Amino acid sequence: MEEVERVRSFNRTVTERVGALMDSYLDFGRPLGASRVLWEVGAATDVRDLRARLSLDSGYLSRLLRTLEGEGLVTVEAGTGDRRRRTVALTAAGRAERARLDARSDDLARSFLAPLSERQTRQLVDAMATVERLLTAGIVELTAEDPAGDAARHCLSRYFAEIDERFDGGFREAVALPFDSGVFVVARLRGEPIGCGALKDVTPPEIKRMWVAPEARGLGVGRRILAELERHAVEAGTATIRLETNRVLAEAQQLYRSAGYVEVEPFNAEPYAHYWFTKTLKPGTSTNPSRS
Amino acid sequence: MEEVERVRSFNRTVTERVGALMDSYLDFGRPLGASRVLWEVGAATDVRDLRARLSLDSGYLSRLLRTLEGEGLVTVEAGTGDRRRRTVALTAAGRAERARLDARSDDLARSFLAPLSERQTRQLVDAMATVERLLTAGIVELTAEDPAGDAARHCLSRYFAEIDERFDGGFREAVALPFDSGVFVVARLRGEPIGCGALKDVTPPEIKRMWVAPEARGLGVGRRILAELERHAVEAGTATIRLETNRVLAEAQQLYRSAGYVEVEPFNAEPYAHYWFTKTLKPGTSTNPSRS
DNA sequence: CGCGATATCTGACTAGAGTCAGAGATATGG
């Protein structure tokens, strides 16, 4: 079967089958909207946050909350501090109802697995993980952004925290060679920044600050950031690109080697580096060519 | 991640992602119901069939057809023969609209694949095929039915037609040893019979008429039918079960061998058989134990 | 305090999706 046909067939089958799950899932004599709210309230939440998370109209949400309040499942009270914002909390009955919803959802997930042999179960679960991972990978977006912006600073602080933990002897930004100017690329998943990378505009340009959030690893985001930075370098007319890395970052070295970087003698005095790499760029070639 | 949690996570991610596809898919300024009808009409169809396929209320479907008729996309005419039944057909405009729908659906399937590398595309497509196959396998139902019933006769006629084509020298039912009485199991997928198998009540009992529709192969249906027949044999207190098969049915032999059947000398005069198998049943054991 | 911004709520409205009870035309068995 051809690829596109395969995807369409998957969509049909899965929406039908999972749709059936969702139908039962919501079948608590309560509209779907109300169930979704009940689910999302979880711990006490601001109405404002709820609205953002479920992207509901304020009037609509208000009415849904009135319904749930009427059923004695939630309480809505003016928040502490700002008394315009109101806080929703589950009552005991609400928590019980939410637990029922949870159990029901478990049951229905189990109903997918029940008719299968153990081997088939393993296959299905593995394949589901792969599909989920790759569908998620597909919606990661890369943008060149201001390195001083919120998203960039957020990524950098998580990056520095991580390497401070992983490097032998920790990491202090002031000691490392800086990324001061050049291109800064941020990867986002559903708006949330989940990775970054920089191309420092020295001659030849250097890759710096490559990082992918732990929860987004395995999606090929690092490879895409690298390819994007290389593209910028090629556009700027560069023939060579360089980078250095620490010995504990095994996964990064693996990425660089498989992307065609070769190890060279140290070309700078980066105190946190153990390996130095270089790659000769051919115009029109990149690590992960986009397809037509 | 635990299996059930994995399935739930898959459901969330996929419904969100594929749901987005469906939203655009239906976004033709036309309600979803109308699009679904437009899609299903395809070649000319009885209104009655359409209703069954989409499981719509007759009044509702009637109204949807009026809408499409108003847009000049379909024609509804009294059928030939029975003039109560009406026949729906696409007009030229309707076919064009359907082609647009089709192209749009292709585009959106492609949008899933576009950001992925070739290797990732292959992985995704493979994993989707696996998920689809195993989710479908999960809704196959086995029931013991009257061997003279519609479903059984339907399976048997397809079975005989298939082996008539595959056997060297064809197959004639009158020449073969009969299945006259015993248990007849039918496998159904969404109500459609897609496989069968029989347990002839001789001593020891014999497996006969094992068949799975080509479109349902690879779902483990044969194995389940076999296990079900063995279960019946065990319940009837039998220690041994026998069967014979033709040399061209390689996949069947593979199934029998992997299910613990061992080849023995011919025990009957079945003219279409080349191999004879037997298996000793242990109470409480089956080929594909159901899980708690 | 007054002003503009923010957060929530209420009322009025729309559209989609579907149900249900007949009505009317047509078939089929006796």
Next chain:
DNA sequence: CCATATCTCTGACTCTAGTCAGATATCGCG
């Protein structure tokens, strides 16, 4: 030919989901 069943259609209705325009309360700031 008649009674009964079948098929489709129309009209009247419900429920869910969601939008939009204010009304009201509260906050932060000058």
